[in-house]
Amino acid sequence: MGGNGWSVGLAGLLHDIGKFSQRVGNEQRWRHEEFTETFLKAFSDKLGNEAEKVLQLAATSHQQVTERDGLCVKLADWLASAERQRRQQPQIAPERTALIAIPSQVQLKKALSLPAYLPLRRLTFSGRDFFPTDQRQVLPEDYRRAWDAFAETLRQLPSPVPFRVWLTLLQVFTHAIPSATPWEREPEKRTVPDISLFHHARLTAAIATCLAQSDLTERELISLRDVLSGFDEPDFLERLKGDELASKKPICLLLRGDVAGIQSWLYRIARAEGELHRRTAKRLRSRSFYLVLLTQAIAEWLCRKANVPPCNILFCGGGVFDLLLPARGELEQWRKELNEWLFSEFFGDLPINMAWMKLTAADFYDFGSVRQKIASALEQSKSQPAAEIRDKPKFWFHEVAEICRYCDTTPFADPTQPCKQCRQQEQLGDVLRKAGEADYLIWAWDEARQALGSYEVIEFSGLSCSVAIVSEERAKDIVKAWDGKGELVIAKRNDPKDWWKPLNWDKSKPVQAAIWWAASDAPVAKRNWQAPTKHAGEEDVVVHKDEALDFDEIAALSEGSPLLGILRMDVDSLGAIFALGIEPPSPSRIAELSGRMDAFFTGWLLERCRRRTNEWQGKLSDGDERKGLVDNAFYLVYAGGDDLMVIGPWDLTLWLAWHIRNDFKRYCGDNPNMTISAGIIFVKPKFPSLTTERVKVSKPAMSALLMACGKRSTNFGSG
Structure with missing residues (x-):
């Protein structure tokens, strides 16, 4: 994985990092590109072999760019901030501007109240720093504190820093920093500070990666730059729609996937004769989390097929994902491969519906319509589920010896044992409940799967992916056993502070680190307990210490x-x-x-x-x-x-x-x-x-x- 598109994407991800350091010193005399250049030079070792190229692409001003990769970054920057909102408002210096909490400004039928603003803090879920306030300005020391923590964390990371780690680092430290601020002298031109530096940078990187893999020529990119540079002109949208290149030429595509049948599959659990009540409840616990893993694995697999970084996953949750991909690729074939594998694993219970549409530059200035169109296209695809494999005999006929008595779904030969899916879900339920043994979620791709060894893993064989949930000790053993081939991601559970430390377990290996946002949880007993509703002679009378309650x-x-x-x-x-x-x-x-x-x-x-x-x-x-x-x-x-x-x-x-x-x-x-x-x-x-x-x-x-x-x-x- 990687290549030229990824280095262009990394430049897009870091192109505005100078705004962060610029606001620390209140140095508005200089362009933020100069601060970006200073930052990238100071931390050039973190960029590895791509340092010189990333520096050139990220720190060059818009109008000075003429070569193809630089144009991809600058155009992506403009497209990511398409329809940037301007309105009359008080002028506030960039280093004092707080980020508007965008949920406070959603308007349907009811009048809006005053905006709410996010505290400038690293990502946390403590109440004081998580919820917005009415304070529209931040203190200078807030930026200094955030920058010092960001720089100190970055210094501790081994070089080079992988793309996924840069992405997580920006999420933690720039999620509450406004990308643009109302500094302009003219009141009507002041920007509404409602987009974070993180979300703008992430989308810029995603678009830049797609542009780098597009068939747009350097001349076409220059023509697009000339059109998009007129954003402030009164007739900009009219000229944009009338431009043949901007309104007709695809620059990327938006793909939406939806794993169907989730609700019925989640609760379709039979209780086999003689099975303990606690064991059945355990499988229900694990099934919901299994679906989270499955959806994420599919989204990541598609990105790997398209050779784009994880920032191109715009959304992933609830069985649905949105991806921004290059405007070429074997999407029909990928959908067929997915449905064939899903059918072999779940026998039609969890097919995937996918729809996609090509996007032009003009589409980014009318993205509400794009979302409506992709939603309509997905609904249409649901009318023909698994169309690619319905001509296969196995879709209609399958020789069955026995049906698994634990899920009443999977054909299985041994009536006394759970099928592979039920067994995996039971193992997942076991490890999720154990205090101290579910601190890390490990994603292993391709050859890296061998490093998981005999640990209980979730196998997504058709995606060339395995997942394990382990303690810190076992996670270190896996890193030690890994030969550096494939891709290994160590995600720390709900820890935006020390998530990066696995990178230092073995600095000779290209381990990646991230945060595992785990909302799934269950009551776990801190001591042995017999509920008053349990009576002697019943199954599972006592819940033991560190065991989940039924x-x-x-x-x-x-x-x-x-x-x-x-x-x-x-x-x-x-x-x-x-x-x-x-x-x-x-x-x-x-x-x-x-x-x-x-x-x-x-x-x-x-x-x-x-x-x-x-x-x-x-x-x-x-x-x-x-x-x-x-x-x-x-x-x-x-x-x-x-x-x-x-x-x-x-x-x-x-x-x-x-x-x-x-x-x-x-x-x-x-x-x-x-x-x-x-x-x-x-x-x-x-x-x-x-x-x-x-x-x-x-x-x-x-x-x-x-x-x-x-x-x-x-x-x-x-x-």
Whole structure:
């Protein structure tokens, strides 16, 4: 993997890094390109053999660029900031400007309140630094503190720094830094600071990589530069649409994938005769996380096929992903390969629908329409699922000896054992619950898969990928066993501070590091406990220390009746929000909003569950056996993108819904256009009751129980 396109992409990723250092010293006399040049020279060893080229591409001013690769970077910069919003507003110096929290500025039918602003801090999920405030200016020492931490971390990284590590580094340290600020003298030309430096840089890198692999000639790129440079002219959009090259020539394509059948597959778990209740619950826990891994693996596989870096994954969550790819490639063949492999693994339960459309330069200035078109194309593709393999005899006929009694799906010869899929999911459930043994998520591609050895792994054989969840000790053993071939990514669980340290375990090997954002969690006992609902002679009477609670035991944490609360929530009218709620709907602005939504569900939800558990435990009497039993009373089935599903003690789950609603309101700066709906059901803690049909997000009336607490939520009664 790699090549010229990647070095162009890295230049795109770092092209605005000078804005970060420029604001530290309040040096507005010089262009930010000069600060970019100074930074890249100071850290040239981190760029490896590409240092000179990246420096040349990233630090040259727009109008001075004439060679092809430099044009790709500069055009990508302009396209990523297409439809940059300008309006009359107070002039603020760049080093004092805070980033507007873009969810606070979504507008549909209701009038907007004042913007909310993000604190200038490294990425964290602590409440004080995670939520926006009304402070529109930051302090000079905020930039100094952020820069010092960024530079110190970078100095500790071995050289050269891989692309994925640069990407994560920028996410941690520049997610709350505005890409552009209202410094202009003319009030009507002042830029709205609502796009982070990270999201702008990431999209610039993605576009630059695609342009570098396009068939656009140097002359055509210069012509595009001349057209796009007139952005401030009153008739710019009219001239853009009338230009043959800008409106007709594809420069990249947008691909959307959707793994179908997720909901039915997730809950289609049979309980084989004699199987322990805890074991069945364990497989349900692992299935939701398995789907997260599968979706990510498919998105990464497609990027590897197209030879583009991970920044080209614009979004990935909930079984859906958006990719920006070069305007050429064997997409039909790749889709066929994917569906053939998925059919061999899941026998038609999890096919993938894919749609794509070629994008011109003009499309980036009307990206709301692009999103509507790709959504329509994907819906059309769903009318012909797995069309590429329906002419295969195995699609219609398959010799079956036995059906796995654990999932009632997979043909399997031995009726006494789980199939390969169920066995993998059980192993995944085992390791996820073990304290200290699930600190790292390891992605191994191609030859690197051999380094995982005998560890319990999830095999995505058709994608040439294996995944392991291991302790730090085992992760170090895997790095030691790796011969440096293929690709090995070590992702630290929910740790934006020390995620990079695996890079120093063996500096002679090109290990990559990242952050594993894990919203999945389950209640784990801190000591042996027998729930009052369990009786001698029953299976699995005692939950042992470091073992996950089953559904009976979670229900026993409730006050009163031992019932489970099953909660589902999602953001209202998200499609309309992306199509109509952000103006103008530029690609950077859409990326900014989707990233902020995902951060709330993927990052904050787990923190909220633990805080609610601590509040509840603090009110229990010292003699209550539940006190100090768990750090988290909730089982997070899934969370990410714009929705969640949580199972917990019925009374705590009600309060959790109330807290999440208030947190979301605060996160969106009390914007009345950004709301979240919920559905909740109470059930007896037996596995057959846990069906998705009974827990649907509520859109109509609000229950009396939560009406006083906030946004609409319906209680469907007990079962």
